[in-house]
Amino acid sequence: MKFPQGTSRIWLGFKPVIITTDSNVIQEILTSPACFDVADELSVPLKNTITGESLLIASNKDDKWKSQRKILSPGLSASMHPEFLTAFHTHLPNLMEVLDEKCKIGGEFNPDNLFGKFAMGVAFETILDFDVPVNFFQHDHALQYEMFVNGSNAAFQPAVQPKFQIPLMWRFFGYGAEFQKLFDFMEIYFPKMFLKEKMSEWKSYEENGALPKRMKYANLLYKKWTEAKLVTCQLSTILAAAVDSTDSVLCLALIHLAKFKEVQTKAYLEARRVIGQDYDNVLSITDIDKLKYIDMVIKESMRRITNTPVIARKVGKDLKLGNGLMIPKSTSVFIPLHLLHHNPEVFPNPDAFIPERFLPENVEKRHRYAYQPFSSGPRNCIGKKYAMIEVKFVLAKLLYKFEVTSSMENIDDLNFEYAPFAKIRGDFRIGLRERRHI
Ligand code: HEM
Secondary structure (H helix, E strand, O other): OOOOOOEEEEEEOOEEEEEEOOHHHHHHHHHOHHHOOEOHHHHHHHHOOOOOOOOOOOOOHHHHHHHHHHHHHHHHOHHHHHHHHHHHHHHHHHHHHHHHHHHHHOOEEOOOOHHHHHHHHHHHHHOOOOOOOOOOOOHHHHHHHHHHHHHHHHHHHHHHOHHHHOHHHHHHOOHHHHHHHHHHHHHHHOOHHHHHHHHHHHHHHHHHOOOOOOOOHHHHHHHHOOOHHHHHHHHHHHHHHHHHHHHHHHHHHHHHHHHOHHHHHHHHHHHHHHHOOOOOOOOOHHHHHHOHHHHHHHHHHHHHOOOOOEEEEEOOOOEEOOOOOEEOOOOEEEEEHHHHOOOOOOOOOOOOOOHHHHOHHHHHHOOHHHOOOOOOOOOOOOOHHHHHHHHHHHHHHHHHHEEEEOOOOOHHHOEEEEOOOEEEEOOOOEEEEEOOOO
């Protein structure tokens, strides 16, 4: 496929939109205060299903999005990372128990949703501040997990497939019923009284000046928001963003590791070095930072198959770019991340899997905006660091225990479905072999 270089204008019906893979243009758009809003093509279809009030698609009219972001950001800040890592350790045995079982049974299996269940358990503790750990691998909770992922998948369909913007079509294909499951799930965990209690509890802490220094995401919401419905929508949105993304990135990383054996060996040796003699050793944030090769593997895997295929902004006022291009007010600008990451001039032989592309000396040679899996600028992914710590931690522990295999001939034959993160469809299977440590 020929890479469509640069910036072009196309017509979506009667509306002109800009599509760009030019790193300079991307930088200008993502950092411009005139472009804080998500493009209508992505945000409007979601308004009826996931509220337009949630951080993910909120408009910045009257500084609305900006003030939400300011309130919620501390819930995922670096000062919280050690606590998050503790929760990752708490939940790891739930995941490993299932993987041990799969390994014993032998053969291959589809890992889809296994990491999602882990991520959901962790998110309950780190984001929602649940006191008692919930294990989403256990039967009843696993069913509830399915309710949630099916519901959020249905919610994102109108943004992924225009035909589902027609409510009748969306309902006809069963998405209305699936979407209801998202609310059923939230009803299980956040019955109205519980939410109201929590909200008044945290508001009273604020009034009495008794707020802790560090607060989890949900508590930041309880303390500031006044409507239970909005809190529920914010919480379901952040859960969807945190769970599906992690599942997708880990599945993609594993399939690459299974196919590229030398890379897997290097990654495993690094995991051994950092974890040490005992698999159960507790890792610190400094240890996670030492997983440099695994970090590059994840980045290359997200480059080769980018799990958020496109981001888009609405230009809030006439904007003259550095290259002289004039973009009129209200134009949508699309940034196709997968194509951006396959530009052969920036990533030679783009279909090859080469983690060394992310060695610091190679990164330095590229434009900072040539690689954007988490986006950049003020509206970038708020959970970027959280996600990278989680994914690196899981991969290191998994590779320490297991060798990952796959009999798939060609991973490029895999099909994907986006809602909004890439889910591998079709015959996606991996196998696990226990490693013998000497
Ligand atoms: C590897 C996993 C992840 C990837 C690849 C990813 C990617 C992205 C991307 C591309 C955006 C869009 C930014 C834009 O429009 O410019 C985004 C936004 C967002 N992400 Fe993530 N994400 C991941 C994990 C997470 C996690 C773990 C959380 C929460 C803990 C999270 C929460 C959010 C939120 C709330 C937004 C909206 C931010 C805003 O509009 O202000 N994401 N993410």
